[in-house]
Amino acid sequence: MNGLVLGFDLLLVAGLAWLAWQALFGRHRFTSVVHFMAFGLVMALVWVRLDALDIALAEAAIGAGVTGALLLAALGRLPAAAGHAPAWRAAQRPLVWLALATTLLVTLALAWVAWQLPRPGLAGLVGEMLPKSGVDHAVTAVLLNLRAWDTLLEIAVMLAAVCLVWSLGPALPPYAPATALPGLPALTRLLHPLFLLVPAYLLWRGSHAPGGAFPAGAVLGAGGVLLVLADGVPWMHEPRRQPLLRLLLAAGVLLFLCVALVGLLLTGTFLAIPPGVAGHVILTVEVAAALSIALMLMAFYLFGEPGR
Amino acid sequence: MSELYLLLAAALAGMALIGLFRTSDLLRRVLALNVLASAVFLLLVTLARTADGIDPLPHAMVLTGIVVAVSTTAAALALAVQAHEQRRRGEEP
Amino acid sequence: MTDWLVPLGNGLIAVGALFFVAGSLGLIRFPDLYARLHARTKADNLGLGLICLGLACQATSLAAALKYLLVWGLMLIASSIGATLIASTALACGLRPRQRRPVSHSAEGDQEKRT
Numbered sequence: 001m002n003g004l005v006l007g008f009d010l011l012l013v014a015g016l017a018w019l020a021w022q023a024l025f026g027r028h029r030f031t032s033v034v035h036f037m038a039f040g041l042v043m044a045l046v047w048v049r050l051d052a053l054d055i056a057l058a059e060a061a062i063g064a065g066v067t068g069a070l071l072l073a074a075l076g077r078l079p080a081a082a083g084h085a086p087a088w089r090a091a092q093r094p095l096v097w098l099a100l101a102t103t104l105l106v107t108l109a110l111a112w113v114a115w116q117l118p119r120p121g122l123a124g125l126v127g128e129m130l131p132k133s134g135v136d137h138a139v140t141a142v143l144l145n146l147r148a149w150d151t152l153l154e155i156a157v158m159l160a161a162v163c164l165v166w167s168l169g170p171a172l173p174p175y176a177p178a179t180a181l182p183g184l185p186a187l188t189r190l191l192h193p194l195f196l197l198v199p200a201y202l203l204w205r206g207s208h209a210p211g212g213a214f215p216a217g218a219v220l221g222a223g224g225v226l227l228v229l230a231d232g233v234p235w236m237h238e239p240r241r242q243p244l245l246r247l248l249l250a251a252g253v254l255l256f257l258c259v260a261l262v263g264l265l266l267t268g269t270f271l272a273i274p275p276g277v278a279g280h281v282i283l284t285v286e287v288a289a290a291l292s293i294a295l296m297l298m299a300f301y302l303f304g305e306p307g308r
Numbered sequence: 309m310s311e312l313y314l315l316l317a318a319a320l321a322g323m324a325l326i327g328l329f330r331t332s333d334l335l336r337r338v339l340a341l342n343v344l345a346s347a348v349f350l351l352l353v354t355l356a357r358t359a360d361g362i363d364p365l366p367h368a369m370v371l372t373g374i375v376v377a378v379s380t381t382a383a384a385l386a387l388a389v390q391a392h393e394q395r396r397r398g399e400e401p
Numbered sequence: 402m403t404d405w406l407v408p409l410g411n412g413l414i415a416v417g418a419l420f421f422v423a424g425s426l427g428l429i430r431f432p433d434l435y436a437r438l439h440a441r442t443k444a445d446n447l448g449l450g451l452i453c454l455g456l457a458c459q460a461t462s463l464a465a466a467l468k469y470l471l472v473w474g475l476m477l478i479a480s481s482i483g484a485t486l487i488a489s490t491a492l493a494c495g496l497r498p499r500q501r502r503p504v505s506h507s508a509e510g511d512q513e514k515r516t
Binding site: 005006009010013016017020021023024025029032033036039040043046047050051052054055058059062063066067070071073074075077078079100103104107108110111112114115119120121122123124126127138139141142143147150151154157158161164165168169172214293297300303304 | 309311312313314315316317318319320321322323324325326327333334335336338339340342343346349350351353354355356357358359360361362363364365367368369370371372374375376378379380381382383385386387388389390392393394
Binding site: 181184186187190191194 | 475478479482485486489490
């Protein structure tokens with residue numbers, strides 16, 4: 001039985017290495033992007049093998065879904081590639097091989113050194129703090145209570161990226177499909193309820209099992225990108241709805257900041273959540289964060305500011 | 309078993325670095341950055357399997373890292389696409 | 402009752418994996434886009450259905466088994482609509498399916514068949 005598991009691991013590792021090779025050094029850009037999307041999906045399997053289930057959910061939705069959609073949309077709009085760098089001259093060859101070998105050896109050595117360093121880990125400490133944090137799942141407790149500062153900064157970084165993307169110009173109109181495709185509105189109408197139900201379930205589940213705000217926001221965002229592709233969210237482009245859209249985009253950061261300041265007032269420490277109400281507060285912040293993350297992923301896909 | 313994934317993380321990081329510096333096309337550079345990020349995440353999660361149990365802190369860091377990586381990718385792609393669009397329309401970027 | 406469910410589940414999963422292999426072979430070997438789409442949707446969805454059925458046999462509760470079948474149903478919807486989108490876009494862009502020209506049963510037809 002152990003041999004089978006090892007064989008499965010070897011298969012995953014070999015597959016990932018080959019997919020990464022094709023994504024980096026493939027001949028055409030389209031094949032590179034498609035291999036990268038497959039790389040993201042197989043990576044989700046590797047996360048499951050390493051017992052990182054929240055990461056597996058988020059990687060499958062963001063790494064394979066949204067990043068793939070962004071890359072394909074950009075591929076359609078960028079001009080044909082200039083190709084790879086010109087070939088090396090004969091005199092440069094030994095130096096180039098030396099540089100390649102050095103890079104690979106240095107990365108291997110760094111990985112080996114990281115493996116040898118002592119890893120006491122924080123699993124014990126987090127386990128002790130878990131009953132007081134308001135949730136039952138360690139990763140959610142770390143993300144939204146024990147290290148909430150990192151999560152707040154991360155959502156702020158994402159909002160800054162949306163501001164960057166929107167400041168570049170008006171939203172680019174999507175390419176019209178080649179024929180009338182009745183399948184696309186049918187698909188969105190069939191799958192729309194599921195795109196709302198599954199993230200809600202993942203969000204609720206995050207308090208006691210793998211799930212939480214980030215996988216929920218990622219799945220909701222991936223569904224939202226599909227809707228944007230199928231022209232199912234026309235209200236995003238209307239000038240009347242722009243203030244509401246911007247309010248919803250900033251809702252995650254704003255709510256988080258409010259919680260932090262209220263925590264400061266109540267307990268004297270910034271971002272300290274009182275243990276009594278921790279569960280409810282975390283759930284509220286998770287809902288706002290998931291909604292904001294989903295809308296921000298859709299806003300990335302527009303490549304510009306809508307509603308002008 | 310964890311050593312296997314450690315080896316994979318090192319190999320992916322090496323390949324991604326080589327791919328990053330070898331190509332002049334922006335799209336391939338974005339792909340190389342994403343593969344490098346995935347390699348570093350793999351290293352972090354492999355190191356999180358300690359003797360006590362599974363350390364949740366690197367998991368939280370990797371989850372944050374995935375979201376930041378997609379933000380960076382979107383920003384880089386939007387810059388390239390909008391520059392090309394404005395050049396195509398004849399305006400000054 | 403549960404004694405034969407686990408081997409049945411294993412058998413179904415193995416047969417489903419074989420269908421996946423057949424679909425992937427079709428993806429590599431078939432001549433044009435439409436034939437490949439055919440292989441991908443038919444063989445792969447049937448393989449997925451068998452795998453989901455096998456997993457549902459081994460599931461721990463009825464709710465889990467129904468979730469596996471829901472996964473298959475969703476995959477059917479997504480892949481069928483995706484396949485029609487790909488095929489109709491390809492047709493609109495001018496990609497024609499490869500067809501053999503019909504051979505007529507005359508002397509010239511026999512001549513052509515022999516050469």
